[in-house]
Amino acid sequence: xxxxxxxxxxxxxxxxxxxxxxxxxxxxxxxxxxxxxxxxxxxxxxxxxxxxxxxxxxxxxxxxxxxxxxxxxxxxxxxxxxxxxxxxxxxxxxxxxxxxxxxxxxxxxxxxxxxxxxxxxxxxxxxxxxxxxxxxxxxxxxxxxxxxxxxxxxxxxxxxxxxxxxxxxxxxxxxxxxxxxxxxxxxxxxxxxxxxxxxxxxxxxxxxxxxxxxxxxxxxxxxxxxxxxxxxxxxxxx
Numbered sequence: 055x056x057x058x059x060x061x062x063x064x065x066x067x068x069x070x071x072x073x074x075x076x077x078x079x080x081x082x083x084x085x086x087x088x089x090x091x092x093x094x095x096x097x098x099x100x101x102x103x104x105x106x107x108x109x110x111x112x113x114x115x116x117x118x119x120x121x122x123x124x125x126x127x128x129x130x131x132x133x134x135x136x137x138x139x140x141x142x143x144x145x146x147x148x149x150x151x152x153x154x155x156x157x158x159x160x161x162x163x164x165x166x167x168x169x170x171x172x173x174x175x176x177x178x179x180x181x182x183x184x185x186x187x188x189x190x191x192x193x194x195x196x197x198x199x200x201x202x203x204x205x206x207x208x209x210x211x212x213x214x215x216x217x218x219x220x221x222x223x224x225x226x227x228x229x230x231x232x233x234x235x236x237x238x239x240x241x242x243x244x245x246x247x248x249x250x251x252x253x254x255x256x257x258x259x260x261x262x263x264x265x266x267x268x269x270x271x272x273x274x275x276x277x278x279x280x281x282x283x284x285x286x287x288x289x290x291x292x
Contacts, residue, residue: 088112172279200249
């Protein structure tokens, strides 16, 4: 957390004595600076804090982004792009799974997730799951086998999307879209992977529930991951 970051946006009452610390919060920056979206959301509406209202600005250190509140959700400032970087998570050393929290919110309906770089201890698949849900995953995949040509595979009421991502020993990878993971509807998935040793997949599917999700997890089918970056982008709603 940087020197300008704060954890609340205070409001003052008549007759209150303003301390140097109170004044420094305002003097350091005209826009409140927060470590990430979680710290931002916790800073408004508590005891002695400002109520979040339309027109409020915030800066997030996690994504180097300036945002404004439109009365319903936080929106990006200073960009005309329809695709906004929300988070970038660096994978650790020799881990079997990676969870990205606070990936989805009311700010965006639809998302793109890209994972590249790093390495895997063995050629393996990456299983993708949302939240703590371990059932109800459906998908169909068409793949081109490098030796024998085109074939297909599927998952019916599985424990995760198992053909969506790949973890070869060099450059584990995935590139997929999620439609409405935070909304109280079935989440739809479209994506693909490039396999290092066997085949390249194009996949689509859905999660058979209406749960609102904020997080997702990559889990290796075998072995561990080291390094690489998981980036989450939001598609602008307007």
